[in-house]
Amino acid sequence: xxxxxxxxxxxxxxxxxxxxxxxxxxxxxxxxxxxxxxxxxxxxxxxxxxxxxxxxxxxxxxxxxxxxxxxxxxxxxxxxxxxxxxxxxxxxxxxxxxxxxxxxxxxxxxxxxxxxxxxxxxxxxxxxxxxxxxxxxxxxxxxxxxxxxxxxxxxxxxxxxxxxxxxxxxxxxxxxxxxxxxxxxxxxxxxxxxxxxxxxxxxxxxxxxxxxxxxxxxxxxxxxxxxxxxxxxxxxxxxxxxxxxxxxxxxxxxxxxxxxxxxxxxx
Amino acid sequence: xxxxxxxxxxxxxxxxxxxxxxxxxxxxxxxxxxxxxxxxxxxxxxxxxxxxxxxxxxxxxxxxxxxxxxxxxxxxxxxxxxxxxxxxx
Numbered sequence: 384x385x386x387x388x389x390x391x392x393x394x395x396x397x398x399x400x401x402x403x404x405x406x407x408x409x410x411x412x413x414x415x416x417x418x419x420x421x422x423x424x425x426x427x428x429x430x431x432x433x434x435x436x437x438x439x440x441x442x443x444x445x446x447x448x449x450x451x452x453x454x455x456x457x458x459x460x461x462x463x464x465x466x467x468x469x470x471x472x473x474x475x476x477x478x479x480x481x482x483x484x485x486x487x488x489x490x491x492x493x494x495x496x497x498x499x500x501x502x503x504x505x506x507x508x509x510x511x512x513x514x515x516x517x518x519x520x521x522x523x524x525x526x527x528x529x530x531x532x533x534x535x536x537x538x539x540x541x542x543x544x545x546x547x548x549x550x551x552x553x554x555x556x557x558x559x560x561x562x563x564x565x566x567x568x569x570x571x572x573x574x575x576x577x578x579x580x581x582x583x584x585x586x587x588x589x590x591x592x593x594x595x596x597x598x599x600x601x602x603x604x605x606x607x608x609x610x611x612x613x614x615x616x617x618x619x620x621x622x623x624x625x626x627x628x629x630x631x632x633x634x635x636x637x638x639x640x641x642x643x644x645x646x647x648x649x650x
Numbered sequence: 651x652x653x654x655x656x657x658x659x660x661x662x663x664x665x666x667x668x669x670x671x672x673x674x675x676x677x678x679x680x681x682x683x684x685x686x687x688x689x690x691x692x693x694x695x696x697x698x699x700x701x702x703x704x705x706x707x708x709x710x711x712x713x714x715x716x717x718x719x720x721x722x723x724x725x726x727x728x729x730x731x732x733x734x735x736x737x738x739x
Contacts, residue, residue, distance in 0.1 A: 560718040
C-alpha cells in the first residue's frame with residue numbers, strides 16, 4: 384500500500400521516501416486507534432524496502448509531535464475492567480506497541496523523526512526509535528511518567544541508554560523535567576535543530592541526501608551501528624506491569640483525567 | 651536569604667521583566683500596555699498549560715538559559731517568572 388489515509392495517521396511513498404504523518408487531535412496521543420494504524424503501517428513498511436531508502440515521521444498537529452500514550456483511554460478502560468483483566472490488557476498493549484516500535488527501529492530504511500512542540504512520553508519514545516531526530520527549535524522532550532508512578536513503557540529507557548550517557552538518562556527520568564531542542568542537541572539526542580516550522584523541510588533535505596548512498600552499504604552500516612536492546616526492552620515491560628499494579632498509579636491517572644485543564648501536561 | 655518557599659529573594663531587573671512581557675505580548679498577540687508585572691499571565695494572555703510550555707521554550711531561547719519546568723510550578727505572574735529566569739542567568 385503506497386499510501387494510506389487513516390483517522391490517526393497517514394503515509395505516502397514519494398521519490399524513495401516514506402512519510403508517516405501523525406494527525407490525531409489533540410496531540411497524537413497513542414491509544415488503541417493509533418496503535419492499530421501503526422500496526423498497519425509496520426506491515427506496509429516491509430513492502431517498501433525495495434523502493435524506499437528513508438522514512439520520515441512527523442506530526443501535522445500544531446501542538447507538537449506527540450504527547451505520548453493516551454492516558455484518558457488507559458484510565459477509562461482500566462476502570463471498566465477487573466484488576467487482573469486490566470493488567471492483562473496493559474501487558475497486551477505494551478507487547479503490541481513494542482512489536483511496532485522494534486520493527487521501525489530495525490527497519491532497513493534510514494529513519495528520521497522530524498519533531499516540533501510537545502514530544503513527551505510515548506511520543507519521545509517514538510522519536511527515539513528513529514536513526515536521526517531533527518527538531519524544530521520549539522520542540523520539548525520529556526518523560527513525565529514518574530509523576531504518575533510509572534516508568535516509560537514504550538522502550539524509552541533502553542533506547543535512551545543506547546544513545547546517551549547514563550547521567551542524562553537519570554536527569555530526564557528521575558526529575559521528569561523537559562529539555563528544549565538546544566539542550567537535546569547538546570546532550571547528543573538531536574542531530575539537527577531547525578528554525579521554527581522548518582523541521583520537516585530539513586528532514587526532507589536530509590532524506591534526499593541519504594538517497595545518494597548505496598543502499599546495501601547503508602543497511603549494513605545501520606545494522607552494525609545500532610543494536611536493538613531486546614533483553615532490556617523485555618525487562619522494561621515486566622517492570623512497567625509490576626508498577627502499574629500499584630494504587631498510586633490509579634490515583635495519578637485519575638488526577639490527570641480529572642484535571643480541568645484541556646491539556647494538563649505540566650506537573 | 652531564602653523565602654518561605656525556599657527560593658532566594660532575587661529582585662528581577664526591570665529589563666528582564668520588560669523583555670519577558672514584550673515577548674509574551676508579541677507572541678500571544680496581546681497589547682503590551684495590557685500586561686503588568688503582577689498579572690496572572692495565564693489569565694491575561696489567555697493561555698493553557700501547553701501554551702505556557704511554549705512560552706517557557708521561547709524564554710529559554712531568548713535568554714539562552716535552561717529553566718526546568720518544575721521551577722515554574724505555582725508561578726503565574728510575570729514578576730516571579732522574571733525572578734526564576736534571573737536566577738539562571
